[in-house]
Amino acid sequence: MKIIAYIYSNPLLETAPEENSWGWEIDKVYQDLGKERSQLQKLFTDCKTEPANYLLIRRLEELGDNVEQVSDRLREFEEMGIIVISTEQPYTSDAVKLLTLLQQIQYQQRSRRIRQGHAQNRLDxxxxxxxxxxxxxxxxxxxxxxxxxxxxxxxxxxxxxxxxxxxxxxxxxxxxxxxxxxxxxxxxxxxxxxxxxxxxxxxxxxxxxxxxxxxxxxxxxxxxxxxxxxxRLPSRTASAPRSLAGLVVCSQCQSQMIVTRVTQRHQDKEYLYLRALDCPQTPKCRAIAYQTVLERTIETVCRDLPVAVAGVNFPQLDSIKDNIGRAIARQQEILQQLPPLIETGVLDSETAKLRAYKIRTEISQLEAKLAILPPVNLRSVAQAVSIPQFWLDLSEVERRFYLREFIRQINIIRHHQEWNLEIIFIF
CATH class of the missing domain: 3.90.1750.20 (Putative Large Serine Recombinase; Chain B, Domain 2)
Structure with a gap:
């Protein structure tokens, strides 16, 4: 008993399957890639001299570009006495089942033509x-x-x-x-x-x-x-008018601290406080004056930020950027080599376009990795924002921008009636 298999795949739409992925003991596999089906023609030629008993295919639509071609080729196999088995469809050389599958085959081929058109646009x-x-x-x-x-x-x-x-x-x-x-x-x-x-x-x-x-x-x-x-911030705090919104957490009750505003009747003056949002304790953790926390935060940033930045491994960061930059340059060199290969006939136009598309997507991925790395001037920025006067000259919105650029979280650590704060930097 002789069993053969045929695979057709379009590299624009899918990756070619492995030849030994059938789960059967196959005598020979014929495989076509792209538009031409030269191996299918060779299959017919070989079967006329050395007939096979069974032909395995994944789907019937792989036998042609339209329903007429599929039907004609199935009839040819039937005339040669070859039983066609579709592994992904309920078909085993059965004319009745073929009639029920024709509409599905037509739909799949139409869908495939549309996807091929989109794939061609991607190559261009x-x-x-x-x-x-x-x-x-x-x-x-x-x-x-x-x-x-x-x-x-x-x-x-x-x-x-x-x-x-x-x-x-x-x-x-x-x-x-x-x-x-x-x-x-x-x-x-x-x-x-x-x-x-x-x-x-x-x-x-x-x-x-x-x-x-x-x-x-x-x-x-x-x-x-x-x-x-x-x-990383709680919902809606990104646009909050106060610079500390979304950053402060009470370490005693592990609750987020929100900014609250208190006014007195017949007075224009307002008082701002930070209070725990969902404090489970009794009595609840006391609110703290917002301005006091802000002043201590600025003081701590000016003292601790240069030390934290000094601990960042800048040589390693530079090495990562250099490696990505060299990888991008290598891919760009390969792109420049494709036109001469087309002129000399080493690559056909379709294969070269597919290769260029893959290279350009790889370059885009490398550029995305490069973009997420922190700026190289982090140390100089840290020196500038370590001056207290820098913070005093900013508005609350501007302070919000810079604080969130460096700070992940501010912990309020309570000791009876007193408290201290701990700043967790992003890096």
């Missing part, structure tokens, strides 16, 4: 289907900046970079331009690769530098750092 770095993001227009092969709407998007990004508040940036956009967007839409804008000059596809792949970005690479890296920083 063309935009995916659908409407262009706000601030862009879609041309035939790339995104182009919409001069009438891009200033609105640019203003949104600049406001977020300056204040680090998503909700605040959404409100700013509505107030200045009358452009009302939801917080969810604003979050999508901040993370959308298109605004950075990259094209993202439904597969999750990202191709860098396909068009002009509305924000620079440096601005994109700062936005990513701000988003990571805000994700």
């Amino acid at each position: 770095s063309a935009p995916p289907p659908g409407k262009a993001p706000y601030g862009y227009r879609k041309s035939k092969d790339k995104y182009t900046i919409d001069r009438s709407t891009s200033p609105v998007v640019k203003e949104f990004f600049e406001h977020f970079i300056l204040y680090g508040s998503l909700r605040g940036s959404v409100r700013h956009l509505a107030k200045k331009y009358g452009k009302k967007i939801s917080v969810t839409t604003g979050k999508r804008w901040l993370t959308n690769p298109v605004y950075r000059g990259d094209t993202a596809y439904q597969t999750g792949d990202i191709i860098s530098n396909t068009h002009v970005g509305i924000i620079s690479r440096e601005e994109a890296a700062q936005i990513d750092r701000l988003l990571r920083r805000n994700s």
